[in-house]
Amino acid sequence: MAGPSTKTCAACGRRLAPSELYYRFTLVLQGEQDVLDGGGRGTGDELATLMQQLEQGPEDPREWEEQIHWERKGVICSACRSVVMRTLDRPPGDDGPH
Template identity: 75%
Template sequence: MAGPSPKTCVACGRHIAPSEVYYRFTLVLQGEQDVLDASGGGTGDELASILQQLEAGPQDPRELEEQVHWERTGVICPACRSVVMRTLAPPSGSAGPH
């Protein structure tokens, strides 16, 4: 019978031994915007114009897609978990945005 498959931390690249604790994660970032343009009203013609600009632009469609939906899964080691937890923790006190 084969043992568990080897794991590698996706953050630091360290190999995680089968006897070590590791953390599995799924991270999804989804872009949202409540109002396209407060002055324009968002008519069908305006939306079609925006779509044409995007199609004609120099940006890679995958890059544009990742600005709206980005998803990653994997495992991380305990040290990297601590960094992630600190990064995603709500700010303490009156700290402003980054």
């Protein structure tokens, strides 16, 4: 009977021993925008023009998609968990780096 598979930390790349504590994660980043820039009212013609510009542009459609929806799953070690928690759990009233 085979034992548990070896896991690798998605953040630091370290191989995790089967007896070592690890954390599963799912991270989803979704782009949102409440108001489009520009003076237009979002008419059908304006939207069709925008779509045409996007379709004819040099960018790969996958790049556009990843700017709107990016998702990753994996496992991380205890040390990397601490870094992630510090990064995502900022103190109340702190507006962050941006």
